[in-house]
Amino acid sequence: MWYYEKKLQYPIHIKRCDLKMAKVLAAQLGGPDGELAASLRYMNQRYTMPTGKIKGLLTDIATEELAHVEMISTMMYQLMEGATPKQLQEAGLAGYFTQHGRAVFPADANGVPFTTAYFQSMDDPVTNLHEDMAAEQKARTTYEHLMMQTDDPDLLEPLRFLRQREVIHFQRFGEALDEVNFHNGMKKVH
Amino acid sequence: MNYGYRQWEGNSQGNRQARGNGGCQCAMPVDRAKLLWDIQRTDFLINDLQLYLDMHPDCGAALEDFNSLSQLSMELKEQYYQAFGPIINNGYQSSEFPWQWTEEPWPWQKNFMTGR
Numbered sequence: 001m002w003y004y005e006k007k008l009q010y011p012i013h014i015k016r017c018d019l020k021m022a023k024v025l026a027a028q029l030g031g032p033d034g035e036l037a038a039s040l041r042y043m044n045q046r047y048t049m050p051t052g053k054i055k056g057l058l059t060d061i062a063t064e065e066l067a068h069v070e071m072i073s074t075m076m077y078q079l080m081e082g083a084t085p086k087q088l089q090e091a092g093l094a095g096y097f098t099q100h101g102r103a104v105f106p107a108d109a110n111g112v113p114f115t116t117a118y119f120q121s122m123d124d125p126v127t128n129l130h131e132d133m134a135a136e137q138k139a140r141t142t143y144e145h146l147m148m149q150t151d152d153p154d155l156l157e158p159l160r161f162l163r164q165r166e167v168i169h170f171q172r173f174g175e176a177l178d179e180v181n182f183h184n185g186m187k188k189v190h
Numbered sequence: 191m192n193y194g195y196r197q198w199e200g201n202s203q204g205n206r207q208a209r210g211n212g213g214c215q216c217a218m219p220v221d222r223a224k225l226l227w228d229i230q231r232t233d234f235l236i237n238d239l240q241l242y243l244d245m246h247p248d249c250g251a252a253l254e255d256f257n258s259l260s261q262l263s264m265e266l267k268e269q270y271y272q273a274f275g276p277i278i279n280n281g282y283q284s285s286e287f288p289w290q291w292t293e294e295p296w297p298w299q300k301n302f303m304t305g306r
Contacts, residue, residue, distance in 0.1 A: 003278050003279060003280055003282060004278070004279045004280075005233075005277060005278050006276070006277050006278070006279070006291075006296070006297060007226060007229065007230060007233075007277060007297050007302075008230070008297045008298070008302075009230065009233075009234065009237075010230060010234070011226070011227065011230060011302075011303055012298075013300055013302075013303060014300070053244055053245060053247070056244045057241065057244040057245060060237075060240055060241055060244060061241065064237060064241075070297070070298070073298065074297070074298040077298050078298070078300055081300075168238065168241065169241075172241050172242070172244070172245055175245040175246075176245060179245070
């Protein structure tokens with residue numbers, strides 16, 4: 001069960017038009033290491049986690065990732081709002097405009113539609129948590145690639161915020177992995 | 191402590207000062223952008239502590255911060271509700287007539303923070 005809060009996790013107000021950034025930001029919405037994949041990964045994995053702590057952690061991080069989906073979607077929406085078809089063409093968004101107009105659609109930076117094939121859900125918590133830690137690092141690197149392509153503080157500030165959240169989530173998942181290993185009594189070598 | 195809330199500008203002490211004229215009933219117009227920023231900052235701290243406490247349930251200092259920030263968040267959301275209507279759906283806050291929830295702007299709109 002969820003409630004909606006009528007606010008973003010971090011404020012976004014983009015004043016400068018930059019359609020090329022709208023195109024590449026899609027990586028973090030519908031891409032392989034994006035926020036939607038992250039949320040669905042943890043949301044599905046949580047059921048078979050072994051301890052209350054880790055069930056709670058995956059629930060809470062999956063929920064926060066949905067707020068990140070909303071932030072990336074907001075950036076794309078604000079960047080594309082009011083753009084002309086010609087401007088969208090020039091930014092490499094002709095295909096996107098043809099199929100979606102200026103709507104937000106979960107695809108990656110190359111227009112490949114989102115797929116659940118981007119993540120796994122297994123009944124082995126060690127397997128899941130290793131995937132989760134890798135996912136957070138891949139998302140961090142993706143944010144760094146995005147930050148290298150803009151000098152607009154209206155984009156950089158929320159991107160810096162989101163990048164830092166990946167670092168924190170990685171830290172928490174690492175602690176969860178320690179917890180699982182402790183729970184297993186260190187009987188197994190992975 | 192190892193939770194990362196210092197990534198936010200300011201710290202929990204500054205956040206407590208952000209309460210402003212909390213209990214004062216004077217008819218100052220509410221600065222929507224500042225109030226929303228205070229709510230976002232407070233809720234960020236709470237969210238970060240939430241994850242930290244999931245894995246560190248016996249950390250008393252984090253728990254104390256979590257509880258006082260939760261109280262502050264409720265107060266700030268009550269201020270927002272009095273000035274601008276519900277910020278949380280599904281009956282967390284009641285509505286005046288007519289139904290207030292669908293009033294614009296929504297959070298993804300460029301004028302969300304100012305409301306203008």
